[in-house]
Each structure stands twice: as C-alpha cells, then as structure tokens.
Amino acid sequence: MQKNCTINVENSINSGQVFLWKKNGDYWYGVNGQDVLCVNKNGIFSSYQNLNIDFFRKKDNLDNIIKSISKDKIVRKAVKQYFGLRILRQDPFQCLISFIVSANSNIQKIKSSLEKITRKFGTKIEFKNQEFFLFPNPKNLAKASINEIRNCGVGYRAKFIKEAANMTLLKKIDFEYLEKCNYYDAKTNICSIPGVGNKVADCIMLFSLNKLEACPLDRWIIRILEKYYSERFHLETKTITDKQYSILHEKIVNYFGPYAGYAQQFLFKMERENYQKKWL
DNA sequence: CCAAGGCCTGAATG
DNA sequence: ACATTCAGGCCTT
Numbered sequence: 609m610q611k612n613c614t615i616n617v618e619n620s621i622n623s624g625q626v627f628l629w630k631k632n633g634d635y636w637y638g639v640n641g642q643d644v645l646c647v648n649k650n651g652i653f654s655s656y657q658n659l660n661i662d663f664f665r666k667k668d669n670l671d672n673i674i675k676s677i678s679k680d681k682i683v684r685k686a687v688k689q690y691f692g693l694r695i696l697r698q699d700p701f702q703c704l705i706s707f708i709v710s711a712n713s714n715i716q717k718i719k720s721s722l723e724k725i726t727r728k729f730g731t732k733i734e735f736k737n738q739e740f741f742l743f744p745n746p747k748n749l750a751k752a753s754i755n756e757i758r759n760c761g762v763g764y765r766a767k768f769i770k771e772a773a774n775m776t777l778l779k780k781i782d783f784e785y786l787e788k789c790n791y792y793d794a795k796t797n798i799c800s801i802p803g804v805g806n807k808v809a810d811c812i813m814l815f816s817l818n819k820l821e822a823c824p825l826d827r828w829i830i831r832i833l834e835k836y837y838s839e840r841f842h843l844e845t846k847t848i849t850d851k852q853y854s855i856l857h858e859k860i861v862n863y864f865g866p867y868a869g870y871a872q873q874f875l876f877k878m879e880r881e882n883y884q885k886k887w888l
Numbered sequence: 889c890c891a892a893g894g895c896c897t898g899a900a901t902g
Numbered sequence: 903a904c905a906t907t908c909a910g911g912c913c914t915t
Contacts, residue, residue, distance in 0.1 A: 624910065711911040717898065718910085763896020768912090805912050826910040848911095849890060876910085885910090 612670045615651035616692025620664065622887035623877045625696050625815050627706055627719040628726065628743070629888055637738065639726060641699025644733070644740045656735045664694045673820075677864050677871040682836045686874035695873055696815055700783040701776055702743040703816035708768050708803040710811070715887060717761070724760035725749075725769075749773035768803025775801055787817045794819060806853045814869040821861050823872045825853060832875050 621629050621636055629638035636647045640655075640663065647653040651664045678684050705725070710718045729744035729752060749757070750773040758766035775781045781801060786794045794817060798809040806825070813822035823829075830848065833841045833856075841859055845852050864871040880887075 707910095708912095712895080712909070713897080713911090714899085714909045716909095720898090758896085761897065764894095765896075765912095803912065807911065811910090824910080828910060845890065847891065851889065880910085 613666055614670065614692040615664050615666070615694055616690065617647055617649050617651050617664075619690045619693040619877065620651075620696060623690075623693060623873060624715065624880070624887070625873075626698065627715065627722050627888070628702075631888075632738070637736075637740070639702070639730075639740060639743055641702050642731075642742050642745065643699070644735045644742070646736055654736075656733060656740075661697065663697055665697050668694070670694075673867045673870050676867050677874075679864060679871075683864075683871055683874060686878040690874055690877050693874060693877055695820065695870055697818065698816040699743065700786075700812065700816040701746055701773075703812050704772055704776070704781075704798075704801070704804075705743075705749070705769055707808040707811040708765055708772055708801075709762055711765065711803065711805075711808060715885075719888065721761045725757070725762075728756065728760060746773045746776040750777045765803055768801070772801050772803065783817065786813075791819050791821055795822075806848075806850060806857075810857075810869075814872075820867045820869045823857060823860050823864075823868045825856060825860075825872075826876075828876055828879055829872060832879050 617636060621638070626638060629636055634648060638645045638647070642657065643659055644656040645653050645663060646655065651666070653663070674687050678687060706718065706722060709721050726741035726743055729748045730741040733740050733742060749769060752770065754766045754770055757769050762769060772781070781797065786797060791813065794813055795809050798804055798812055799806070804812070810822040810824040813819035814824060825848065830843070834843070840863065841856060843852070844855070848856070861868045
C-alpha cells in the first residue's frame, strides 16, 4: 500500500506549534534552531544549513495514525477538515524556550517575544536574499542577564529562560537522552525545569522529542473535553492539578491510543478555527 | 492533595 | 481616554 505523504503546510504551521515563521509570496520561512527552513505549499524545502531533518514528519504513516485516532465523529470531522496537518519535529532547545514563553500568553505575544529574543541573542544570517536571526544557542541565553532577557517582553519568565538555558548547557537537560527514554522519565526530567509544568512539558515532548503520546492539555483542550467528551473524560476537580492532569492524560491515551498527540492537534486546530482565533 | 491568588505584558473589551 | 479583563500556566501559600 502506498504511504500517504500529504502535508498541509499552512495548517501545520498555523496550529500553535511554531512561532518564528513568516510567509513571503508562495513560501514559508521559519527559524528552527541554528537553521532556517524555506517551504513551499507541498512541504518541499531548502534550508540554510542543508540539514536533512524530517521537519514535517514525512516518515510518519499518516494513514495508520489517522485510522488509530479516529475513534469518534468529532475527531473524524477534524481530521477530514484539516487533512494533512502534521505534528512538527522542531529543534528541542528552541521548542523548550518557546513554550516557557507561551505560558499564560497568546500567540501574537509569544511570537513578538521570541522575535526579540532572536534579534538580541541570535546570529544574523542571510538566506535567499533575506535577513534572518537564528535561534540563540543555550550558551548565549545562559550568559545573558535576567534583565536583558526580561526586556524582550517575557516578564517573570526571564529567570526561567536563563535557568532552562543553563540546565541545557550543563546537560542536566539532555535532549538526546530525552528522545530515547520513555514518556514518563522524559516528563519527570523536563518538569524539573523552572517554568515548565505538565502542559509545557507535553508540548516539548510532542513537538520536538518524538513522543506522540504526549498530549498537551491547555484550556482549549479542556474546553473541548467538556464540550464533546464530558461523559468519557469528566473532570473531577475545578482546577487541573498535577494529579488530575496525569489521570486525564492516561484516560486520553487509553482512548485515542499511542498517537493521542495527533488527535489533540487536530481537535485544537478545529476548536480554535471555530472561535476564529488568529494564528501567525 | 486541592483551592486560591499573584505574576509580566499588551491587545481587546467596557 | 482610562480601567479592567483576558490570554494556549506555573509557582507559592
């Protein structure tokens, strides 16, 4: 059987996974760690570093994944509507910092803060006759002062960012290890970073560490669960405590299976579009 | 273990 | 105008 390689670039980029992307003509350009990607609507790209990374996860067997998560008509509708939406495979350090910045914020603001961070601490390069700033490496953010970071508009998250960079630099956070180890060990490790809780940790694991069972439960997903799945996943408490989060996550993985993260991404995309929320 | 409140910031709302 | 609320949580009490 032919593997389904459909990629909907627009939907994938505009689904809350990445922030440092902009469209110019027929192409999307995006900063990914020390690389800049240039992508057309089919997901075929050239890149600054010419690294051979599977950013759009073409190797995923999308047919199998969709078959696996299509447990009810809600997901089936989302999958049909946003067919070709992909989980992306991002640079882990950039992903970590991005989602620390994302806490208690919104897409426009996250984007603006991250752009300031790249301008201030990243290397300026030229690619396809355009100027870009690469994402700063851990060292540059670790040695920055908290005030310099704060001036990028990240507020109280500045010290989290500095510490996260330092932990990465010192290999207290080792992305190669985290990619190899199982979901629970990775989660425990990542949650030891200040500013990283359950939701942010799941984003990092899903979007950069190849853990497709990670399923970030933010207020949008909670809203969806209350709206469409109140029987199946009814919430025990008003606030989502660590305990409740892990209980809920387990129920979700039991229901949607090992690709629950994909289900989450389709549902999230659908609900945000229903509310006409802006993307990049 | 759970609930409640504070936190940077800026766009949206009244 | 100006005040208040809210936004893709985390941390402390």
